[in-house]
Amino acid sequence: MTRELWMGRGARILPPVVLVAALVAIWGWSAATGLLPRWLLPGPGAVLHEFDVSRAVLLKHAQVTATEALGGCAIGSVLGVAAAMVMTLVAPLRQTLYAYALASRALPLIVFTPVLVIVVGRGIVPVMVIVSVTTYFPVFLGMMRGLERSNPDRxxxxxxxxxxxTQILWKVQLPSALPYLFAALKVAASTAFVNALVTEWIAANAGLGYLVMVSGQYFRLPLMWAAIFSAALMTLALLGLILLAERLAGRWTQQATEV
Amino acid sequence: MTSASAASLTRADTASEATGAAGLVAQGVSVTFRRGTQVIDALKDVSLNIPRGTRAALIGASGCGKSTLLRVFADIVQPTSGTASHYGLTPAEARANRVYALVQQGSTMLPWRTVIDNVALGLEIAGTSKPERLERAAESLALVGLKGFEKSLPAELSGGMRQRAAIARALTLRPRFLLMDEPFGALDEITRDRLHFELLRILEETGATLFLVTHSIAEAVILSDKVVVMTPRPGRISQVIDVDLGQHRTPATREDPRFGHYELMLRRALHHDA
Known part of the structure; x- marks a missing residue:
């Protein structure tokens, strides 16, 4: 039983690991043979070496970006969940605001960053604001959908x-909405670091996005790629945390067996 | 809340005892639904009187309005005209005071709660303290034969056990009326048979009035003192048949020649109308 389970897990994990290993091998081979020009993508060895050499720099900028992305993601999620709950409880509010909440998604929020910089200045704050606003929408919409689609028999x-x-909200709608919330959180988390990076180009003097921009300008390509990989790794870590939380809340989130 | 409900219940009791009024009463109840341009008479001028303590079954083909009538009593559907009452209380008052308990078709459970927390749900909403509601939920679970499954999750129970849990949840509120909407419809016949006699025993122990919607003729006969036959388009009552098989019923009751006689009578009533 345990053995079968282990083999099952092995069979699931093995193919993606092999894929990544193969991709890195192809990358290394094409860099070594000069197929991939060095000014475009240095070899894996060079990037790995850069992680070691520039550890202090990477760590410093990663901390800034992590603060912006995680903080923004947390603020946006809390606001999204709270707004969905309030709109569920207060029908007039939902009727007046819901359509606008949906429509406002069409605004390319990132273009407001220069205005934000004028108001609050450069640094962590404007980036965190943009990340929280971009997190807010998927979480709010997912939560709203989850709250609306509670089982009618319940x-x-x-x-x-x-x-x-209020009792209906707490006892039925909120637990029923959790699978929708986790789906939305995964979407929000996967974009949080990207949005932080892009906003840093405009609004910050620190962070991995800033580092990508600056090292690109100075043709320090290994450093640029090391910064990009750092952001990717942090995104994966955040997704992993959310998956873990979803698994821990199993009883509430695994509603496949509709009872 | 508690004192208000107690007061209104006392008032209703005195009123019904003074006038000899019945338990569940419908007077000229009509319900019309609009579906696009179509107007559907789900119920047309239905009048009904179920004395307290009676076990009543409502039977009829699909679309005859039997579930709609139950929903009128449960304050889920508002009658277009006419009135419905429980012991002189309107359905809205009955719901607010938790005079009735509803057992739905699908034994609805909250899958993230344990069985005992599901059963205690009604008391939890009513604001009963935790130790008391757990104690009463445990009592109800014992009554339906689910002792030992308190900490299980609904998904770990069989369909029959979930249905018992749904009945237990209804019982924790000590309702005067048990409104059941095809509660055994999804169960296999063996489980259904067993639950029939458990329900009869529970009704004897609690003295609750039963209002059961069913499409099974045998189920209607074995469970009830009064069978209300309904016909569709428009939904109305065609006959009320008194089933005189005594108060206490056992599996042997089904071998009583009168049981077959009532079954035949009901079958004729249903087919005659169709």
Whole structure:
């Protein structure tokens, strides 16, 4: 049983690991043979070496970006969940604001960054603001959808028990919405670092995005790629954390067996 | 809340005892639904009187409005005209005071809660303290034969056990009316048979009035003192048949020649109308 389980897990993990190893090998081979010009993408050895040499620089900038991305993601998620809950409870608010909340998604928010810089100055704050705003939308929409799509039989049961709207929200709608929330959090998390990086180009003098821009300008390509990989690794770590939380909340999030 | 509900219940009791009024009463209840341009008469001028303590079954083909009538009593559907009442309380008052308990078709459970927390849900909403509601939920679970499954999750139970849990949840509120909407429809026949007699025993122990919607003739006969036959388009009552098989019923009741007689009567009533 345990052995089968282990083999099952091995069979699942092995193909992606082999794929990554193969990609790195192809990358190394094409860099060594000069197929890939060095000014475009240095070899894996050079990038790895850069991680070692510029550890202090990378760490410093990674800390800034992590603060912006994680902080923004947390603020945006909390606001998104709270807004969805309030709109669920207060029908007039939902009727007036929901359409605008949907429509505002069409705004390319990042273009407001220069204005934001004028108002709050350069640094962590404007980046965190942009990340939290871009996180807010998927979380709000996912939560709203989850709250609206609660099983009608469960809603009817609570109604027959004379439950108040707040009780219905806490006891049925919120738990029912958790799978939707986690799906939305994964979307938000995967874009948080990207948005932080791009915003740093305009609004910051530190962070991995700033480092990518500057090292690109000075043709320090190994450093640029090391910064890009650092951001990717942090995104993966954040996704991993969310998956872990989802697994830990298993009873609430695994509703495949509809009861 | 508690004192208000107690007061209104006392008032309702005195009123019904003074006038000899019945338990569940419908007077000229009509319900019309609009589906696009179509107007559907789900219920047309339905009048009904189920005395307290009676076990009543509502039977009829799909679309005859039997579930709609139950939903009128549960305050889920509002009648277009006419009135419905429980012991003189309107359905809205009955719901607010938790005079009735609803058992739905699908034994609805909250899958993230343990069985005992599901069963205690009604008391939790009513604001009963945690030790008391757990104690009463455990009592109810014992009554439906689910002792030992308190900490299980609903997904770990069979369909029949979930249905028992749904009945237990309804019982924790000590309702005067048990409104059941095809509660055994999704179960296999063996489980259904067993649950029928458990329900009868529970009704004897609690003295609750049963209002059961079903499409099974045998189920209607074995469970009830009064069978209300309904016909569709428009939904109305065609006959009310009193089933005189005594208060206490056992599997042997089904071998009673009168059982077959009632089954035949019901079948004729249903087919005659169709």
């Amino acid at each position: 809603m009817e049961l609570l109604y027959s028990l004379s439950a108040s709207p």
